[in-house]
Amino acid sequence: MLLFNQLQTYLYLALVLFAIGLYGVLARRSLIAILISVELILNAASINFMAFNRFLAPHPAVGQVITLFIMAVAAAEAAIALSIIVAVYRKMKSINVEHATELRG
């Protein structure tokens, strides 16, 4: 059985990517670095969808369509997040999440 013809390989790869992204979201403090980590997590989800699409799904176009939707939503999310980052920088002169404490009670 070839390595790239097994569902498990892709699922483990997506798991590794997800864990790396989750670590980034939890550990980094720059807002942009957190956004980059979120993109990694979204890519892990895309790989999962594409792997199930390749090996299990009845119609192989459906997973590709869903992956395209994930990409579109990720693009919208990135646009909004980046504009919020620019606005936060303008307000606080910093994009460190630990400095953004204006709403703290």
Added chain:
Amino acid sequence: MNAVSAWLTPQTAATAAFVMVIGLTILGALIAVGARNIFHNVLGLCVSLFGVSGIFLFLNSPFVALMEILIYVGAICIAICFAIMLSEPLYLPPPPRNKAKVLGAAIGSAGIFVFLGLLLKKTQWTAAPERSTDWSVTTIGHYLLTDYALIFELVSLLLLVAMIGAIVIARGGRGNP
């Protein structure tokens, strides 16, 4: 000569390419999360996304692989570069790492990694009994405009709203508040 030709089958070549693509993905992800310089993070993300698009090629979907490069590398990474230029200057030294936070994050993500890994090991996946073999881009287009037409329109609306919202929020650049 015989030994070489025995090794150089299409299968071993494809496996080598696959291992390379996986290495690219994980290495890029590690750079994207681990490097101190924010610009190196973006470059690592680019490398990782190229790797992911190679994985999509192995999963029989060249169209999605192309879209991955076009949208993620071509649009999102460039947008992140713009945000870096518009926010904190790069010459400022990064604040020192918070040891407790890094340790907590590592433990948390390792916990979820182990949990999902064990789950993956245990699960038996069963393929659908009847699988269509139609992988063409034409079919994707048909699905987008028939079964998924509503989601398609919603996504276009979402992109429009995101575009307008981004312009409204970020108007004025980093200068006057």
